[in-house]
Amino acid sequence: MSQAGPVPPxxxxxxxxxxxxxxxxxxxRALYEAARAVTVPGPLLEIGSWMGKSALYLAAAARETGRQVVTVDHHRGSEEHQPGWEYHDPSLVDxxxxLVDTLPRFRRTIADAGAEDVVLAVVARSEVLAPLWSTPLALLFLDGSHTEESARRDQDAWVAKVAVDGTLAIHDVFPDPADGGQAPFGVYSRVLASGEFTEMPGTGSLRLLRRG
Known part of the structure; x- marks a missing residue:
């Protein structure tokens, strides 16, 4: 009796x-489609990975287009994930x-999906990695900590690294303060006001901008 082969991802x-x-x-899906549509060379890079959900949407596009996804996260959780805050999960504490440690869950998510060949995880604070990074980005996805200070820091560190005709995606953009925090909306507004990017159709709280 022959043994069954490995289960496909x-x-x-x-x-x-x-x-x-x-x-x-x-x-x-909108993030996936945006990543799939980028025509300039370069990797897809996300700031803020949590347990890997958005990385898989990017990985689907990367696999179809022959790219790599680089995820940047210190995996200690954002402010709202710390003890006493709304989204704290005690099971994530090492x-x-x-301290919170989401890296094991992230690695399991990527491994279970069979995406380890296209997803490269960098465990670091984004502002520490940024000075060491010189490759122009085909797509930058900003979804890190949403405090005003950290959102500005991610903007200052990474937006200039988007290639001409590359795409900047920003998550959790809520123009109305009643719907959510304003830090990502501030990043979106400042980038759009710079005149270096033009807006493309977004979906929900996801905003898409193309560098001109």
């Missing part, structure tokens, strides 16, 4: 929908150091 978009995280599928 799931379709990456299906895996992305099932992965833990906060991105609605319509916004994830008891050896007493």
């Amino acid at each position: 799931p379709d990456l978009l299906t895996a992305a929908r099932a992965a833990p995280g906060f991105m609605p599928d319509d916004e994830g 008891p050896a150091v007493g």
Whole structure:
């Protein structure tokens, strides 16, 4: 009796929908389509990975277009994930150091989806990595910590690295303060006001800008 072969990995978009995280599928699909449509060379880079949901939407596009996805996250969680805050999950705390650690869950998400060949994880604060990074980006996805200070820091560190005709995607952009925090909206507004980017159709809280 022959043994069954290895179980094939799931379709990456299906895996992305099932992965833990906060991105609605319509916004994830829009991110996938934007990444798939970029024509300039370069990697897809995201700031803020959490457990890998958005990375899989990007990975689906990367696999189809022969690119790599680079994810940048310190994996210690944002402010809202810390003890006493709204989205704190005690199961994510590493008891050896007493700090949130989402890296094991992220790695499991990517491995279970069979996406380790296209997703490269960099465990670092984005502002620490940025001075070491020189490759123009085909797409930059900003979805890190949403405090005003950290959002401005990510903008200052990374937006200039988007290639001409490349795409900048910004998540959780809420013009109305009643709908959510204003830091990503501030980044979106400042980038658009710079005149270096033009807006493309977005979906939900996902804004898409192309560098001219």
